[in-house]
């Protein structure tokens with residue numbers, strides 16, 4: 001079976017982990033962590049990067065820094081991973097789920113203004129598949145209503161919006177290095193901090209609510225408990241592995257883009273026939289080939305395509321159970337009106353195998369399997 005995802009791991013990962021062990025410095029914030037921070041800051045343009053043990057943890061830190069609490073509302077798509085919402089629910093805030101655009105599967109920026117209430121504090125754009133949300137529109141609404149913007153850029157490494165790296169546009173952002181992302185460290189993530197006002201507190205939350213990082217820099221003569229916080233640092237073993245991945249990140253992304261383009265060219269005829277819709281990347285945005293998905297006409301055609309792929313030995317998976325209809329989403333959040341596009345996309349979307357090095361003949365096999373399934377659906 002051709003897997004949906006296969007991490008791209010080289011020799012250097014092992015070499016760096018060996019070095020981390022030889023350094024006798026296995027806790028967080030050692031030399032490999034510093035190298036990862038530098039890479040992330042240079043690459044994204046964020047003022048500060050802090051490695052975390054997951055993208056989820058970075059979102060939790062962003063929620064803490066946003067200082068939201070009970071009664072506050074946070075606008076986000078329903079078409080996202082649970083952590084986008086959970087991070088804010090842990091602070092007692094209420095997610096308000098807004099519908100998405102059909103073309104990018106990203107939050108529909110034209111609905112934001114009407115979803116805002118006097119209790120709204122934060123907007124969380126999620127850059128689905130590493131394709132940017134309409135950040136100009138989102139930042140404009142946020143500015144006019146004095147709201148924070150926390151980008152869920154979990155899928156956004158090495159993707160940009162009008163020349164600016166995803167995660168560097170809002171106040172705060174989360175990136176993920178989970179095994180299923182383009183660049184991986186098993187479980188890891190990063191918080192990106194864009195603005196001096198957040199930097200000192202971000203470090204404190206990161207280090208269990210202490211000013212330990214300032215102490216290491218020599219800024220204070222002893223370290224102590226100064227705020228809330230938790231243990232958000234990954235170990236140096238994880239950072240060493242990630243450091244090797246980051247150094248290979250551009251190459252990994254290019255290899256994924258090769259696969260993405262192959263799919264995209266091969267599926268063009270089926271799109272012209274009106275049988276599927278291919279991913280749309282807005283002009284001025286560079287995506288990172290995180291996912292290759294197709295939108296089918298309806299659930300039965302998607303199921304037929306998925307079955308045909310499985311029979312051909314290829315694993316394809318759908319996305320997401322919308323949060324506004326999930327048990328916890330209903331308990332902790334609220335839907336802004338009905339979310340027809342979210343419901344439809346969730347029933348129609350299928351993600352195809354996507355990884356660096358996916359052989360061309362498997363891509364052809366996938367295209368044939370889907371074309372065959374759609375033909376017989378048409379005939380039947």
Ligand SMILES: *Cc1c(COP(=O)(O)O)cnc(C)c1O
Pocket residue numbers: 054055056057080081083084126152154155175176177178187188189
């Ligand atoms: C992967 C992902 C997360 C969570 O990241 P983890 O590192 O798995 O905790 C959050 N939001 C989105 C949109 C994601 O894709």
